[in-house]
Amino acid sequence: MLGVLLVGLLLGAGPAPALADPVEPPAPAAACVLADKRLAELSGLAADGERWYAVNDGGTKSTVYVLTRACKVERTISGPTDPYDVEDLARSPDGTFWLSDTGDNDKKRATVALIALTPDGKTTLYRLTYPDGPHDTEALLLDRADVPHLITKNPLGTADIYRPVGPLASPGPTALVHAGSIRLTATDTPGGPVPAGIGSVLVTGAASTADGSVVALRTYTEAYLFGVPDGEDLVTALGDHPIRIPLPDEQQGEAIAFEPDGSLVSASEGIGQPIRIVPGAAALAAPPPPAPPPAEAAQPDPGNDQPGGKDGLPTLPAIGITVVVVLGGALLLRRRRAR
Structure with a gap:
């Protein structure tokens, strides 16, 4: 609780906190345990429904580890680019892996970088520069147009969002622009290498x-x-209210991904830590479907543009004619009988 109070005092300035909507999501369940020593510093994940793809924190190679659903390393995909400090992983629809070489604990890097790694091991380096000095960044998002967004890790709780001012240039650098900020509220969920409360707001x-x-x-x-x-x-x-899903008791949780079915996958640094799944998590925050277009007014049938009239007389005049015919026939019958 002390950590929560401390964070509350530190977060006196900045944007309004993102107050999470109350939901009761399923608890994360362990899928398997990752015991491979090569992934002792697991920091980023991607998923395609059949395999998981993982990167380590730091590193001297641009390497993605391909994991089976039993947490076994099936193979690696490596490129020649030597990164400084990889922290996260994203995957484009075309299968390209984006390694976020943006870690900077000491805030001394003149540039950070994104490394595009193809499934056959080719790399392209894109250097980036912040508009306001160095930041430690551990999170990468790609939007629908594959534009990268970097989200900083700030011990005071306010995460800044940066994106390129234009198309990426290789090797660059391409300038980043400050696009916005988000401030998360502290929780008591246990886990992580720092006190409760503080760890709950570090992205x-x-x-x-x-x-x-x-x-x-x-x-x-x-x-x-x-x-x-x-x-x-x-x-x-x-900037909207998020759905909060607790991920308690992870030793140093830094990796997250979505399966194609919307399940959330999370993992932690440390040998012998589980990869965990929250089934159907995306559905909790999915935007509502667009409203259907307004129904058009019913159009009259061209052959039925009068009440009851299809290929014939309108209903009311037709009834009148019928009555006249019937009465006329009755009068004629009486006259004949009178004779």
């Missing part, structure tokens, strides 16, 4: 559903899900 990873309709920011102890309606800017969506 350590991010993920997007395949269609971009829901994005997630994670901290050491929570996942915050935001719906992104069609046509809405990602930064605008991050």
